[in-house]
Amino acid sequence: MSMQAPNSFKMGPDNEGQFGIFGGRFVAETLMPNILELDEAYKAAKKDPEFLSELAYLNKHYTGRPSPLYFAERLTAHLGGAKVYFKRDELNHTGSHKINNCLGQILLAKRMGKTRLIAETGAGQHGVAAATVAARFGYPCLVYMGAKDVGRQSPNVFRMKLLGAEIEAVTAGAGTLKDAMNEALRDWVTNVKDTYYLIGTAAGPHPYPELVRDFQSVIGKEAREQIQEMEGRLPDMIIASVGGGSNAIGLFHPFLDDDGVQIVGVEAGGLGLEGDQHCASLTAGRPGVLHGNRTYLLQDPEGQIEEGASISAGLDYPGIGPEHSWLKDTGRCEYVPIMDDEALDAFQVLCRTEGIIPALEPSHALAEVIKRAPQMDKDQIIIMNLCGRGDKDVHTVGAALGMEL
Amino acid sequence: MTQRMTDRFAKLAEENRPAFVTYFMGGDPDYDSSLAIMKGLPAAGADIIELGMPFSDPMADGPSIQAAGLRSLKGGHNLPKCFEMVRAFREDDNETPIVVMGYYNPIYQYGPEKFLDDAKEAGIDGMIVVDLPPEMDEELCIPALAKGLNFIRLATPTTDEKRLPKVLSNTSGFVYYVSITGITGAAAPEPDQVAASVAHIKAKTDLPICVGFGVRTAEQASAIGRAADGVVVGSAIVSAIADSLDDGQASATTVSSALDIVSSIAEGVRSARD
């Protein structure tokens, strides 16, 4: 599908919280007042210099921003094509980009007078980031996590506990991220007055996709300045992995109106797109309604949601943030799948060429870089979002490679 | 309002008693048992039937209705079978209003217009779609009203003064007052608070107000029915069905267990205004 190109790709969402037909507020009536309250609070906060400067302060002194833009010299030589740069959000406090969003939202929660935090998590990176800001701001925090993910991401479960969060293992459905999100929504419907729901990705009902994007856009804003300083120009291509889409939209958004910049999002292709063992909602799904928004979803012909599958727990979500659905349909961004084994290969290439152990999520983006860079000229530039480090994944990778840990 | 809905509330007003609205999940645990339950509901005391349409991700439902939905889906239930059930029910009963209840995505995939046409043709009177608040009225509510079907909206304890008019606009059939903030099957409502909330909503609309979420016993139903125009019971019926199952399959007592609990709660509802 291709629509008429808008004047700017940065204007969304509209007043109804929609990006074209995507997004919106598909929630139970009990939650509507909360969603509207959050919308008001966020509109005021983003114009408040005090809010913005507190966030900037925390980003700098707590997270360690700006994250470096790093020229991957040996990887570039190894691939023999375009120059590859990494936006190194894996160096952030807590080990991924998730902290950018959590700091923004905890400041909002505080502003709104909420006293209890809930969050959902898949890989546990968002859960850890949420537990971190909860500790930092003295909030009780309950993290919903699919029972299957509790098993395969045990180091992060322990980290959350150390940080004082409570973890609720969700056994409903297949026990993964979508079920954790259902359970978090049920908690919120029950505890509307005092609870702030800290969503971990750029999805859910409006205004979440917008505010999560805004808090993550610090990635793209920094990268855009850094590359101009280092290379005196904008990149030819930017690439990021998409689970729910927060690290990707954070990198992409500041570049959306730069015509010369090609934008590629990488989905989890799992074991391949033929069966149901993948998480490629944009490539293999259809528009539908789940978790408060209309977006591309993995679903059966009757609209029942299907479970995704990926070696990377953080990409294991059958939906995708609504802005990505719109960017796909308008043709501004391109979305491609990468299979489990390609991501595993890329993971190992990065360990050995650059001395960086990446998370499995950005390993998907890296696999796409490995395909594209050799096809490009040596004076062309790619920026990839290296949005998480791989400590949490060593057991998974060990098992996949048949190594005894 | 559909004629069936209008007639039913007129009759109830004449008899000075609240409506007993019964919810169960279509297709749980299988089509035949579920149809048998549905056909038995009016004689057991149900005045209006809420027929659940299963969804894989029911975000406003508690564990018992979630499990019922999964059993129903596992048995191959879907929208065409839901319509088939209603047509079969209508062969013997053309008076009891039927309201289907579910989530938007299966309807969206089926096609909203086709859904409304097929629903009307089957003999459905209205719908409750949990994840379509007034902000999303263009999706299904406005087209439903245009076809003469009821779009029943949920009002909740969080629906404040400012929001109530918005919730009431475009609502038809009745208003479903959710008596607690929470999911289906959770805590029991406080009758005094419910009475106050019902009075508050009644001041703003002529529509009947039915109250549900958390009503499980005849005593609770009776207390709620004093102030409300109707009492909705769901999880208690769904749980009775679950408890009767044998290894996930219907047993000899599945249909009677469901109808027995309906009969016993119906007594509470009918004695509400004695």
Ligand SMILES: Cc1ncc(COP(=O)(O)O)c(C=O)c1O
């Ligand atoms: C390192 C990392 N990258 C990416 C993701 C996927 O989320 P998103 O698409 O919102 O960035 C996750 C989620 O847990 C993650 O931990």
